[in-house]
Amino acid sequence: MSTTKLDGAQALIQTLNELGVEYIFGYSGGAALPIFDALETVSGNIKFVLTRHEQGACHMADGYARATGKPAVVLVTSGPGAGNTITGIMTAQMDSVPMIIITGQQVTWMLGKDAFQEADIFGITMPVVKHNFLVRETNSLPRIAKEAYHIATTGRPGPVLIDVPKDISQSDFTGDLDPDLDLPGYNPESAFDIDPHSISRAAEIISNSKKPVILAGHGIMISRADEELMELATTLNCPVTSTLLGKGVFPETHELSLGMLGMHGTAYANKAMVECDLIINVGSRFDDRIIGQPEKFGAGAKIIHVDIDPSEMNKMIHPDVEIIGDAKTALKALNKEIAPLETASWLATLDGYKNKFPLAYRKQGGLRMQQVLDELYQLTEGKAIVTTDVGQHQMWAAQFYKTDASYNWLSSGGAGTMGFGFPAAIGAQLARPDDIVVAVVGDGGYQMTLCELATAAINKLPVKILVLNNHYLGMVRQWQQMFFDNRESGVNLEGNPDFVKLAEAYGIKGYNIKRPADVGKVLQKALDYNDGPCVINAECIKTENVFPMIPAGAALEDMLVAPPKHKMAKPTGST
Amino acid sequence: MSRDIVTSDSSLAPSPDIIGGHTLSMFVNNKPGVLMRICQVFARRAYNLDSVVVSRGRDPQFSRLTLGISGDPAGLEQIIKQCNKLIDVIHCFEHDENESVTRELALVKILIDPGDRAEVLQIIEHFGAKTVDLGANSIIAMIYGNSDKVDAAVHLLSKFDIVETVRTGKVVMARGEAAT
Numbered sequence: 001m002s003t004t005k006l007d008g009a010q011a012l013i014q015t016l017n018e019l020g021v022e023y024i025f026g027y028s029g030g031a032a033l034p035i036f037d038a039l040e041t042v043s044g045n046i047k048f049v050l051t052r053h054e055q056g057a058c059h060m061a062d063g064y065a066r067a068t069g070k071p072a073v074v075l076v077t078s079g080p081g082a083g084n085t086i087t088g089i090m091t092a093q094m095d096s097v098p099m100i101i102i103t104g105q106q107v108t109w110m111l112g113k114d115a116f117q118e119a120d121i122f123g124i125t126m127p128v129v130k131h132n133f134l135v136r137e138t139n140s141l142p143r144i145a146k147e148a149y150h151i152a153t154t155g156r157p158g159p160v161l162i163d164v165p166k167d168i169s170q171s172d173f174t175g176d177l178d179p180d181l182d183l184p185g186y187n188p189e190s191a192f193d194i195d196p197h198s199i200s201r202a203a204e205i206i207s208n209s210k211k212p213v214i215l216a217g218h219g220i221m222i223s224r225a226d227e228e229l230m231e232l233a234t235t236l237n238c239p240v241t242s243t244l245l246g247k248g249v250f251p252e253t254h255e256l257s258l259g260m261l262g263m264h265g266t267a268y269a270n271k272a273m274v275e276c277d278l279i280i281n282v283g284s285r286f287d288d289r290i291i292g293q294p295e296k297f298g299a300g301a302k303i304i305h306v307d308i309d310p311s312e313m314n315k316m317i318h319p320d321v322e323i324i325g326d327a328k329t330a331l332k333a334l335n336k337e338i339a340p341l342e343t344a345s346w347l348a349t350l351d352g353y354k355n356k357f358p359l360a361y362r363k364q365g366g367l368r369m370q371q372v373l374d375e376l377y378q379l380t381e382g383k384a385i386v387t388t389d390v391g392q393h394q395m396w397a398a399q400f401y402k403t404d405a406s407y408n409w410l411s412s413g414g415a416g417t418m419g420f421g422f423p424a425a426i427g428a429q430l431a432r433p434d435d436i437v438v439a440v441v442g443d444g445g446y447q448m449t450l451c452e453l454a455t456a457a458i459n460k461l462p463v464k465i466l467v468l469n470n471h472y473l474g475m476v477r478q479w480q481q482m483f484f485d486n487r488e489s490g491v492n493l494e495g496n497p498d499f500v501k502l503a504e505a506y507g508i509k510g511y512n513i514k515r516p517a518d519v520g521k522v523l524q525k526a527l528d529y530n531d532g533p534c535v536i537n538a539e540c541i542k543t544e545n546v547f548p549m550i551p552a553g554a555a556l557e558d559m560l561v562a563p564p565k566h567k568m569a570k571p572t573g574s575t
Numbered sequence: 576m577s578r579d580i581v582t583s584d585s586s587l588a589p590s591p592d593i594i595g596g597h598t599l600s601m602f603v604n605n606k607p608g609v610l611m612r613i614c615q616v617f618a619r620r621a622y623n624l625d626s627v628v629v630s631r632g633r634d635p636q637f638s639r640l641t642l643g644i645s646g647d648p649a650g651l652e653q654i655i656k657q658c659n660k661l662i663d664v665i666h667c668f669e670h671d672e673n674e675s676v677t678r679e680l681a682l683v684k685i686l687i688d689p690g691d692r693a694e695v696l697q698i699i700e701h702f703g704a705k706t707v708d709l710g711a712n713s714i715i716a717m718i719y720g721n722s723d724k725v726d727a728a729v730h731l732l733s734k735f736d737i738v739e740t741v742r743t744g745k746v747v748m749a750r751g752e753a754a755t
């Protein structure tokens with residue numbers, strides 16, 4: 001323990017240093033002054049990145065974590081600063097991303113009195129965090145920081161917020177800098193202790209299957225079970241489909257891969273789900289965007305569900321076998337009890353669907369987002385880290401940018417947060433400076449967080465910002481066209497700024513793509529440019545729609561592989 | 576063939592007859608905000624908390640919570656897991672009446688005509704209840720026991736002029752040697 005006198009803020013930063021935190025993303029303000037000062041006075045390896053908005057700080061920390069599996073810290077002030085983090089925190093919570101958010105707070109004796117910039121961020125964030133703390137004792141800061149890190153990174157990961165009143169951070173610290181954790185209600189270790197009966201029952205069901213499918217989710221990435229998944233799939237000769245967040249846990253270029261399933265998944269993945277006799281779900285929570293209509297999902301199949309979170313069992317779907325625990329541990333055990341299956345005719349059926357319903361697009365009649373993404377995939381040989389925003393471009397990116405490795409596909413799934421893609425790319429690029437990072441964004445979502453152009457420029461990050469510009473909130477327009485008689489309401493983005501000029505105002509290189517023939521040439525220039533960020537504005541067809549599509553709440557068998565000829569009923573599901 | 580659907584109809588206004596008499600017992604950290612976290616789990620799924628009893632544990636670091644709840648029974652298992660998932664919850668169980676003792680206490684204030692007094696006192700005595708306040712025109716009865724008994728007593732007394740009833744809510748304890 002150091003002999004110099006520390007205040008609470010210094011003890012906090014020192015603890016974060018010792019925990020191995022590499023980046024703090026944040027925005028300053030009065031109530032966080034002591035903590036910002038400690039960034040200057042405590043030596044260590046932490047790098048601070050000043051963002052231009054607190055939401056951006058959260059998405060950067062999120063992108064950093066999704067690209068590495070390690071958490072970053074967000075540091076903001078009280079009241080409005082803390083309030084601006086909510087969407088970012090919720091985005092991380094919905095997708096089980098580890099994050100530590102430290103908010104400054106009014107002094108303790110002013111809490112509950114509507115003092116300047118006091119907001120009950122402890123109460124406000126409760127529903128969108130894995131856990132949160134309001135610190136009431138200076139000496140507890142190291143313990144709480146360690147607990148926050150532990151909670152954020154173990155079990156099912158998630159964001160943890162620490163609210164630190166200013167008097168607490170600036171008082172003298174007289175406690176223990178290396179205290180024990182005190183979390184009697186939290187036992188993530190139990191996830192490694194899996195009921196062997198559940199494994200044998202799963203193996204038994206598997207041995208009787210002729211038409212199995214593995215549904216691979218984000219849990220596999222979190223538990224780093226990619227190899228075990230590969231062994232399971234190749235031993236069984238079993239096709240694998242992944243969720244949006246599971247992209248990369250199984251190489252999408254592998255012959256057993258069916259790509260992504262769900263609302264805008266591949267036709268063959270969704271058909272496989274309908275026709276299979278067994279679904280082996282590893283680390284996915286049966287989200288409503290992949291099951292469609294719960295009563296009909298997996299109706300003719302046995303279901304095995306592996307999840308670290310017991311509360312996911314029976315939440316959406318009743319499985320035949322529940323395997324509760326860590327995915328890697330579970331798959332290791334399961335792989336010992338399985339033998340190859342006779343799946344040749346099943347795989348032949350699915351190959352038939354792959355040939356009959358390939359992902360395809362037209363190259364005539366204007367520039368399509370699909371083409372831009374397809375060429376991006378070819379030019380980067382599928383090796384880039386791709387972050388996306390939310391909308392049509394996101395779904396096409398998921399379809400056309402095949403992902404072969406974990407931690408290379410970063411997309412807001414559960415929350416579907418517009419504004420995520422670009423700041424997440426900044427976090428990913430900082431985490432992995434030698435990788436190509438491409439932010440695939442729509443013209444709508446990009447404008448929600450483009451103030452971070454300053455952050456990217458100042459830090460000279462060679463992020464490629466690919467704006468797929470249809471001058472529309474395209475995904476919403478698609479729903480209005482399909483389900484609301486094409487009555488456009490609140491979706492027209494005519495009057496968008498000139499994104500190239502806007503980039504130039506920040507000292508950032510800009511490129512335009514206007515014709516299908518120019519795509520490869522311009523993308524290559526942008527990929528070769530490494531003196532900082534660059535923006536590629538691709539002017540795309542305005543009214544293209546994403547298919548396949550399963551309308552929200554409809555069964556997987558009701559998937560539309562092409563635009564419907566008849567008028568569609570309004571979907572029963574939400575979005 | 577179709578799979579059982581996991582329902583959780585949040586549009587249902589919770590009414591006590593959806594499920595009656597479910598009692599959850601929780602052992603939780605004794606910290607500010609813990610009750611709020613638990614209430615959020617129930618509120619988000621449209622469960623009504625009929626009664627909440629919190630008391631400090633023998634070790635003051637913990638508290639004991641007994642919740643009487645009503646709401647969609649299909650979601651109950653999930654909601655218990657959801658509570659167990661909270662970092663501040665050490666454990667959460669549903670208690671089965673046969674393996675546990677459940678009690679509650681009610682205070683009932685009744686306005687009485689002098690002519691009715693004898694009958695009221697007789698009811699109170701029959702239920703093993705106590706008269707804890709006796710005025711010229713009013714009486715406060717303290718009824719305790721299991722909830723059915725309290726319900727029955729309150730029901731019989733309701734033919735008189737009840738001014739108010741205050742109930743503690745259920746407290747539950749496991750039978751035998753095991754801790755609740």
Ligand SMILES: Cc1ncc(C[n+]2csc(CCOP(=O)(O)OP(=O)(O)O)c2C)c(N)n1
Binds near residue numbers: 389394442443
């Ligand atoms: C913060 C936020 N607000 C609103 C929405 C609803 N929403 C989903 S997709 C979408 C349109 C996105 O438009 P754009 O970014 O241009 O992408 P496109 O669909 O055109 O590719 C909207 C408004 C959302 N997901 N997030």
Ligand SMILES: [Mg+2]
Binds near residue numbers: 391442443471
């Ligand atoms: Mg758009």
